[in-house]
Amino acid sequence: MAPPRVLIRAPALADEAAWIAGMRASRRLHHPWIRMPLTPEAYRDYVARNADDRREQRIVCRVEDGALVGFINVSEIIRGALSSAFLGYGGIAGFAGRGYMSEGMALVLREAFTTLRLHRLEANIQPGNLPSIALAERAGFVREGFSERYLKVGGRWRDHERWAIRAEQWRATPRRGRSP
Secondary structure, eight states: OOOOSSSEEEGGGGGGHHHHHHHHHHHHTTTTTTOOOOOOOOHHHHHHTSTTOEEEEEEEEEETTOEEEEEEEEEEOOOOOOOOOEEEEEEETTTTTTTHHHHHHHHHHHHHIIOOOSSSEEEEETOOHHHHHHHHHTTTTTEEEEEEEEEEEEEEEEEEEEEEEHHHHHHHGGGGOOOO
């Protein structure tokens, strides 16, 4: 089995310059799907939000050189009988299409279903965002439905497809959706 090419970790203040450069370079890649912090102040707020017990933000870094290749955020974690959360993610332009985000997603899913002991993760994706839908499918997510005018992005209410994966589905997914 090949050694891992990526690792995941919490974002740190030391990542500010790489984050801002990566997000600025990725504006076309992310538009109109998501809006990410592009200023030092906005990035610091993003890092500070990770201290909330309802969030587990992760950046995906390439092992060989530490390059920031994307991010995956587990947010609005609900404990108790529901034991679920929402998932948001995005890659960095220049690293897209190389499988880094698939590997990062496998690591985040492992963390979510083992360390965090969640039962379900939900990713709401705009229908035209085909790369994000493909990543969810590769990771074992199942399309559960459609939510009209679900989330405001860029000042507009946008439709989203609801994709989810449960712990038992993740455990049953062959290696493609799991990290070694």
